[in-house]
Amino acid sequence: MLIYTRFHGRGGQGVKTASRILGNAAHFEGYYTQDFPIYGAERRGAPVVAFTRISDESLPVPERGYIFNPNLIILADESLLNDPIVNPLAGLQRNGTLFINTGKPVDKIFTGRDDVRIVGEDLIGLSLKYVGKTILSTGLGAVAAKLTGLIRWVSLEEGVKEELLEIGIRGEMLEKNILLAKACFERIYPASLPMPKLAEPKKIVKINWMPPNLTIPEIRNVGNTRVRKTGNWRIFKPILNLEKCTKCGICIIYCPEGVITMTSSGPEIDYENCKGCLICFNECPVKAFNYIREVEAA
């Protein structure tokens, strides 16, 4: 029995914590487990991957390192689905399970995979309901625990407690998170997962010396980050009411992304790149901005 879980999300969404909640819960259930994240620099919004391996005595966690052939994928952010660099479904086993955190019905989401089971749930909505904030880690961990089909509620509860206490969440906040975990746990049904393929031992790659003029990266196409659409980072979308606006320009100066420009009719937001920080909303002196949740905006 082997469960190879890969979590994909963005920095700040708590996939590392989720992988640890799953690891803890499996541990309390009496399994061998291993959990760890990878990320470059830890910034909110940047893609993050975390892993949890679970096994029993028959094959005590046989591998280390990245999971290339998961049988369970937990996707914290639907917008990563079509990101060619992240490629979150890579290696997902036939008949494996894919969980997507989404406000939409899963059959409305194109994944390009009809050989896997797809489960969806609006974890942001549940988190707002139970915790009053958009916390994803607990929900993701709980959903993953249920999808393994191995973990009972008591072990998950203990796993959530242990992890959240460790990162300093206690008291009422902890209670709310446990309620959230329970709600997520009860809404999901597990299915049996296929055995993951173990990786072949890798060959060692030899890298030859190259002259520096070939290896120093140089970018000549300046200002080209615009093509990297950061609009999909948004949880909330700012909406400008031009009738109230006095064209003072304050939102333009404070927008960290520089996505607001002044046109003859007033400021205009480029939603392709707006990250939804809502500084414009907060700083506009005449409160000309409003915001809505991104799923509702779609």
Place this chain on the structure above:
Amino acid sequence: MSRTWFSTLKDLLGEDYVEPGTPLCAGCGAIIALRLFHKALGGRVVWVNAAGCITLLIVYPFTPLKSSWMYTAMASAPAGAQGIRDALDILIEKERIPVEEDLKVVVVTGDGAASDIGLQSTSGAIHRGLDFYYLCYDNEAFGNTGFQYSAATPYGSRTATSPPTPLIPEGYRGRKKDLFEIWRAHKPPYVATVSPSHPMDMIRKIEKAEKYKGPKLFISISPCPPGWIIETMDTVKLAKLAVETGIWPLKEAVYGEVHHTYIPRRLKPVEEYLKIQGRFKHLFYPVRRDDVIAKIQREIEEYWRIVYDKELGKEDSGLT
């Protein structure tokens, strides 16, 4: 050198040299400061950076900047700036490039590189009188690697390496290193503190600094949503509160002579600034640490008492 003169906020709506699509966190204060700084300096700039969040602006093959950029090792951005400055000077002297193609050399680093790891190379560059700008965006910790404390972390802050524990309930016990004073002790032509919440103040300081040849150094407070544990929308609000509570004085020093550009007549209680930040939450919950809050307040008041005595009535007016 010809450029436009900024006199009102509206003048700041012109050409922007930092394109969107960066990988920095939503609501990052550092990029607001960088964007304004770039607007004030104009487009003919070469940035020299040492490792920090801002480094990730440029991840091959992407850059948001319309200007040039060089990345150096963490301790040596000012040394890199020296190399570029010298190269430009030599090229101009030998008439290999015309004077109009000269570039302003600007070091940009976080507080970690500025007040810890890169301090000696900055000291060397100031001492040699290198003609350059330095922008330190101060988010008061090593933000890029998960918010470990740096020499710029203030007393009482939670960081990844100074969590409040039963033994040390107040969080970070050290004091914030006074980088402004360290830089000022070298008596360079221009040193200033700035805040992204006060764009006109920042712009005027840069315009003033431009008149001097030699080191021109700036420290900008840079609220950091994940590290400070704040809502992304509160970045600018916090920078404003930092100025109004007096914890972040806006000042400049010309050849070592200090002058405050904004003197809050009545300081807001620092509590207003602390209590909306998760990194100070342990000072309010589960038990209120009046002793720690009072200590922070006292230090601020002591600072301003001296300023009031010396400078009240001499600050710039018309600050936006």
